[in-house]
Amino acid sequence: MRLLFDIDRWQEIFQTLQKNKLRTVLAGVTIAFAILLFTLLFGIGNGLKNSFAKSFNDDAINSIFIRTGQTTKPYRGLQSGRKIQFKNDDYAYLVEEFDENVQFVSARIYKNVRAIYKSEQNNYSLRAVHPDHQFLEKTVLQQGRYINNFDLQKKSKVIVIGRLVKEDLFNNRKALGENINLNGVSYKVVGVFTDDGGDNEERIIYMPITTAQAIYGNNDYIDQLNLTYNPVLELDEAISFGNLILKKFKEKHSIDPRDQAALSVSNMAEANKGVGQFMLVLNIIILFIGIGTLIAGIIGISNIMVYIVRERTKELGIRKAIGATPNSIIGMIMMESIFVTAIAGYSGLLIGVFTLKAIGKSLEDYFIINPSVENYVVVGATIILIIAGTIAGYIPAKRAARIKPIVALNDE
């Protein structure tokens, strides 16, 4: 401890570093550059990861969508080209049959509607849904409420409109409680929502599915079934759950198991698995390159330290002849080394973080969003540096301290 807080010792070190600027700068730049590269690589890697995370952020990450089409193979006496139509009993079947593996579930009907409010009018997509749909789409309510079970029972004429629908029709005026005319029928606005999925997702109108069925078709048809699987399921379990749904629904609708077109299940678990694998590979690459850069930096600093000690052999011999103990020699060289690595490394880190901040925006075109390094990486890299500085300094210092003063003095 006396070694660390001895002002004299620090003055001695500062003088040595100052009077030997070239080698100080040489050692410093090596370390700073290594850490700069490390930080930039880590930051850009993180930026790539952020891009991926964002692309999959629109819908719930555990969604499964079931869509229908036309059969392409004859099966059990049924011809090919038959259109598959979901009905309310498919929704009920899904809820009953797969209850424990389902988190949220909703049916969907799509319509295009012309909306009129006073003098304003425009065309929008309408989705008629169940209340759970709010969680499936990650819909965030800005004002009012979402569709509820009471609306379903009563087939209420209520709608929830997107933020941009409100802007189009109401400008800045209050929308809640107002009536909008959709294709000739008047509905009361009970909520306004926002959605992370982009502008198109905010030009949508939601209404209770029962209302749509009664008014626009007087049937119990459903266009699509959406659900989220129980989040406790592992990815592999979720994928086989999706496959089970597909199999059961094919049986229910008498579709050939090999028919690819009649029924499709898109399972986010499969996409997530792909993304997860990609991220893992990306992480490994980043880690590999990062560690490689650090190792290169450590080797660089070690070489420079060996060179420095070689160059100073005679000076160290003089110091020993006039009374420097081996420990004081080791201490001096190590403190110099640690000091230079820590300062240079930290500067490299700051420059790196600063550069990432400065160029971060312009990298969005290259699929890199918000490149940055986490605090623990910053702290970790700094600690690794100091340890590296210690080791890089210790080995040559130890050797320098062992050289006999007489040998060192004869060194020219």
Add this chain to the structure above:
Amino acid sequence: MISIKNLHKSYPMGKDALHVLKGLDLEIKEGEFVSIMGSSGSGKSTLLNIVGLLDEHDSGEYYLNNQKIEKLDEKKAAILRNKFLGFVFQSFNLINYKNALENVALPLYYQGVGRKERNAIALDYLAKVGLKERANHLPNELSGGEKQRVAVARALVTKPKVILADEPTGALDSTTSSSVMELLKQINREGMTVFVITHEEDIAAQTDRIVRLKDGIIISDEKTVKNQ
């Protein structure tokens, strides 16, 4: 002050050993001004290194200030050097990025003397060797004689018991040589034991006692005849 009995030293040379010192006996009392003469290869530098604790002897006995020197580890040797011995080398051995004052003050730094105090003491010693005005000059801004006087000041600054000078005038011309020798004589008159190694007769003649070495053996040891 220095007492050597039957001192042997050899250096391994391949599978053979080069026997450099072959049983030396030497007694140097406090306040003496002794020179060791000998051609190169006579073992005089080896003797100085052993006396200066820069190297270890193989067998025999060596007492420095009545303390038996044996099996010294580096740390103890460093402390003893710092406490009892002052070195003056042929090639000066100043640290080139430190100015004269800092060079002189460095041994005090290793004794743990504070910065202000050691600089004050160092300046006193620079004044003693007549270089007070050159205190802030770097070694490469000093002449050879000035460098050697800085080195003498550095050797003196810890108030050692013995000054060991290895060819102190070897790199100097005759005028500066005599000024450095004058300085050593003056130090000796003030009571310091001075131990000079040289191969120059006229340098040796200025000391009080000449010990001649040849092939690792002392061939003569006599007082100089002062013709004044």
